[in-house]
Amino acid sequence: QLQLVESGGGKVQPGGSLKLSCAASRFSLSYYTLGWFRQAPGQVREAVSCISSSGSSTDYADSVKGRFTISRDNAKNTVYLQMNNLRPEDTAVYYCAARIAMDGCTVVSGTSWGQGTQVTVSS
Numbered sequence: 001q002l003q004l005v006e007s008g009g010g011k012v013q014p015g016g017s018l019k020l021s022c023a024a025s026r027f028s029l030s031y032y033t034l035g036w037f038r039q040a041p042g043q044v045r046e047a048v049s050c051i052s053s054s055g056s057s058t059d060y061a062d063s064v065k066g067r068f069t070i071s072r073d074n075a076k077n078t079v080y081l082q083m084n085n086l087r088p089e090d091t092a093v094y095y096c097a098a099r100i101a102m103d104g105c106t107v108v109s110g111t112s113w114g115q116g117t118q119v120t121v122s123s
Helices: none
Strands: 005-007 010-012 018-023 034-039 046-051 058-060 068-073 078-083 092-098 117-121
Touching (some): 018 034, 018 092, 018 117, 034 068, 034 078, 046 068, 046 078, 058 068, 078 092
Parallel strands (some): 010 117
Antiparallel strands (some): 005 018, 018 078, 034 092, 046 058, 092 117
């Protein structure tokens, strides 16, 4: 199981921005497709975005296209999620994941998860 640590969550007003980070300390993330998922209260966990190991390919849920940007810095062993123009419906716990399938940002056997970071969008 790979150990991942998210940071950057918080409370923001509608229209605001947050940048989430996810880092690993004991292994290299550079080999893996990485992703961000979120889970709102009473809802199933859903894929938000994913990025290939080289960073050349990305994918986004329709609900966040044009507002969120995923990126990675393999030298810093970190993946990011820049979230702009946040909406109340973006409120959720956000999780990063390593070792997922790029096709549909799909969870597979062996996917590792971070502990999650809360994002709250409210006025």
